[in-house]
Amino acid sequence: MMVNMKLVIQRVTNASVEVEGEITGQIEEGLMVLVGFGQSDTEKEADYLAGKLKKLRIFPDEEGRMNLSVQDIGGKLLLVPQFTLYGKTKKNRPSFHKALAQNEAAKLFDYFLEKCREDVECEAGVFGAFMKVSLLNNGPVTILLEKEFDE
Structure with missing residues (x-):
């Protein structure tokens, strides 16, 4: 089994991404998602995890149970490309050799963003840029979502 694409999902009251002093993405209630791609x-x-992300029930219903999705509440997504999710720390300096090559990852990030935008309003960070990410975690609720595929 190969572990592939990784999402670190945080339920937020608000979140934003800044590149070189300029806000490139900003949301109110919704999900801030760090997105990483592996070599395979x-x-x-991307199709599978976009679908799963939009339907993930981690917002509270009237009884306070996590029973509603970002779609159910009319929330937004802030997607932030993050190759460091593939950092291996066997040694003190992380190795990122399992991350997808930059050109391929940029194309796949754009594809993933478009799949998410089919059903949910999305903002995004800038692929390959140095970004400052700000957020107010709501809960806090943080979920790691990844999918193993047998081929």
Whole structure:
């Protein structure tokens, strides 16, 4: 089994991404998602995780139970590309050799963003840029979502 695409999902009251002093993405209630791609990732993984992300029930219903999705509450997504999710720390200096190559990852990030935008309003960070990410975690609720595929 190969572990592929990774999402670190945080339920937020608000979040934003800044690049060189300029806000490139900003949301109110919704999900701030760090998005990382592994070497074997394809559109198949992006399709699966985009669907799962939009339907993930981690917002409270009237009884306070996590029973509503970002779609259910009319929330937004802030997607932030993050190759460091593939950092291996066997040694003191992380190695990122399992991350997808930059050109391929940029294309797959754009594809993933478009898949998410089919059903949910989305903002995004800038692929390959140095970003300052700000957020107010709501809960806090943080979920790691990844998918193992057998081929």
